[in-house]
Amino acid sequence: MVFPRFDANSFWCFKEPAELHGAKYSAPPLGLITLAAMLPPAWQLRLVDCNTSDLTEDDVRGADLVLTGGMLPQWPSTTAVIALCKRLGVPVCVGGPSPTSTPEMYAAADFRVLGEAEGIIHEFVAAWERGERAGEFTAEKFKADVTKSPIPRFDLLDFRDYIYIGVQFSRGCPFTCEFCDIIELYGRSPRTKTVTQMLAELDRLHALGYRGHVDFVDDNLIGNKKAVKLFLPHLIRWQKERGYPFRFSTEASLNLADDDALLGLMRDANFFVVFIGIETPDEATLVHTSKKQNTRRSIADSVHKLYEHGMFVTAGFIVGFDTETDAMADAMIACVRDTAVPAAMIGLLTALPSTQLHRRLAREGRLHSNADWDRELPGDQCTAGLNFTTKRPRQQVLADYRRILETVYEPRAFFKRATGVGLALKRPRLREEAVQWKRIAHDLRTFVRLCWRMSVGHRELAGPFWRMVLTLAVRNPRSFEFAMVNVVMFTHLYPFSRFVIETLGRQIAAIENGDYVEPTMMPAAIGSAEVEPAAAKAAIPVAA
Template identity: 50%
Template sequence: MRALLLHPEFRSASFWNYRETCGLLDARYPAAPLGLCTVAALLPRDWELRLVDRNVEPLDDATLAWADLVLIGAMLPQQRDCLDLIQRARALGKRVVVGGPDPTSSPHLYGEAHHLVLGEGEVTLPAFLADLARGEAKQVYQDGAKADMSRSPVPRFDLLRLDLYNHVGIQFCRGCPFNCEFCDIIELYGRRPRAKTPEQMLQELQTLHDLGYRGHVDLVDDNFIGNKKLVKELLPKLKTWLEERSWPFEFTTEASINLADDPVLMEMMRDVGFFAIFVGIESPDEKTLTAMQKRQNTRRPIIESIQKIYAHGMFVNAGFIIGFDSEQGSVSRGIIDCIEDAAIPASMVGLLYALPNTQLTRRLTAEGRLHENHDIQPDGESDQCTAGINFVPRRPRANILGDYLKVVETVYAPDKYFARVLRAGKWLDSRHRRYKPSLARQLKELRGFARLAGKMSARKATRWLFWKTLLQALVSNPGSIRYTVSLMALYLHFGSFSQFVSTKIRQAIDSEQRSPSRVASAA
């Protein structure tokens, strides 16, 4: 069997799609497609496989014609391209199999696929393959069972061109113990974190090492510290493995803010090379956090918690959301002050989006407030930064958009952004950094810095700020300079993206003022 695995394009102009920054180091896209690499490892060993990532390479008809079977995995932002790929493959007479988070949450949108293999691949894919071998494959395979992560295979990283990506992801655990109303992770993967064994993780890293990969590895877990006990079992073994190989990797991940409560865990993460953490803050308002069922963020001071993480050598990127029912009046000033006081350079501020198959979506449906076709991605360039509020909000939509506009235009003004980069760099404890880039990597980063300096110097808005921040960072905390420069490089994307968002939101506000949306009653 010749199987073609397709990773659809992320068509959205997105906060996460920082292609221009990746280009400084000759990469084409931020992250490699881990999900499809895992699916590939579950397929029969005697199959011939090819993987095409539409974010870094084109797909020609000759490649499609080669395949006996086309397998496509998709997340919500990939929905449009996934649907197009299904039609394109079918037009050439190919059997199409589709799975992934979005088909699992909205299977009704993917009816043109011959087979839907939903849920966790380790659970449902073997049943499909067994039926396929007998010539009895069904249209839908769906099982709510959760995979035993200790039996998940090493992903087929060999199918990738690793040099095309800014970083490569691996997964330690699935699931999150918390119960946020807007989150679909707990719906897809459950609230009991399930983890791979330390030995599995080291085998995956060894596979990357043997393929010649070095550098940034992202632990893609939605909450890396969902089970702290398991993490503390992994990290000492990881440290020994890294020491024996002269520290070939450095790490990032996503974690809940209660990480700041555990100095031992933060030290352990710092000691194996974690340099950045994404934290979902969502809102600085305690009532709003309680209403969205994110009470874990109310049990500790947010600013103090972020500073503790910086003090353990890890930058913080953070997420904020505007549009919750519990918001009283304007919320922009509170979010701006939180971002500024915590010195969080990369702040993903988005509009609330009711994801398919969440507690929020079910509540809005019961209240008659969810928009028709709420789970269909709009045409054009958009993500939750411009396509949120797919429901009738409690307060006037124009007011929500106005708040959002103020936050985006304030925090991504060049002077504000570079000032936060400098303050974060000063706070960062960089004394324990073990990862040392290879000579080849150092030369690539030096070339990337030259490109960055040229781009920043060519722009009037950033020229003085870039060089001023660089010199002050060298004086105040020279050990943090590599990461300070990386954060400045992200502004190549954030600067233009924030302008794109501002334009879209202003258009939406104008449209709203001409034809105001009906506001749901407080009842």
């Protein structure tokens, strides 16, 4: 089993934070280790994560079969794995979100397993056991029974390689955001695992000796509020009985802030960070993109509500919507400032395959063809988004994006937000929490490395960093270690934002100099109601 590498120039490459933690990468491939648990017990499995170690020819030669796949930013590495297997004569099978959305891009693989593995993997295994050495297997959409999903093969991992470990409670999201592919891949009716399942997964992690950060990788943990509210009291009890061995993170929609009872349950379970898709502060754009749930409440007040319940927020923002005006950059900068979100993931709008946005742009004849794939995808949506003809001049969109990044990730601005969150964060007193000396020692080593990096590696950051350290140590020491998480993330976001700013400068200069060539467009008919959805999958997607 091979997990392809994320490009070094991608947002998803967390090299510096991993080094500070003494790890090699942020998180292991939960999809592959879950798949591993579905394969026949007689199969001897080995996992190679290309983000933590190199895949060698001997690795491939020693295998009867290679299983690989993942997200679109991993596409270059995935195709390299496929090419290596083909050259060495070893059958290779691909699966995951990117092959499911754009199977034609993985035509070189011997096998393609498309859709959720629980619904189709048995057919692939049966074909392999019959001696078949090629084929395509497609699961029925949104029909996989996640209550039958097995405990992931956590035993295949070396926990020391990763900052945190992922688990999954639910799949799907009830909302209809035009640009999102989650509802296309997993549906709008979130399916959840049982309480017994989830506690069994946590028991397995605990029994294997893991302690620390566990991420619920759900695209919207509260997509099924009733189910998560039934689960959390059991999670709280499990944590108390074991002295709170885990601290949790997840992703949720902004309406989480409306439910004080739910926020209280998450606080008591020891959730400490939530990713929220804010996207844009412009109400007209939110309505246009069908993200109306963010228009029914104050974005800033909602985010600060989470701080009051002991959880800080990371957030996603998008530049490039059709309804944006010239005032967009100032409004987004103000939104980041007012929410005080330290780690804001700001990217360019990208028409992902099979999404409503993809289909609309195809109908309008504005979607770029995949003929320019290699030229347009050197990294991810931060450097290679806007795979369509924009309503505003492209140069203006890129210039606004550059100004937002320059302002938001100017060191004093970042540390002001991070300090503000550290002061506002009301971390709970977990009386049953056991003293975990091993984790304390690890955190101290990480903090020492961070101090060195801030003081020597990035000397321009030393002043604001030490002011933040002293302020929080005196005024809110309970939030200190959690506030430092944001600074650790900044060791990646700061240099990455500089890289993106430089890339944008070159793109803007190319337009100004007349060197930018508008990519080939997909025919306007493709993606229309008369054309099969599969025919519209040829456009360039950037992230899944």
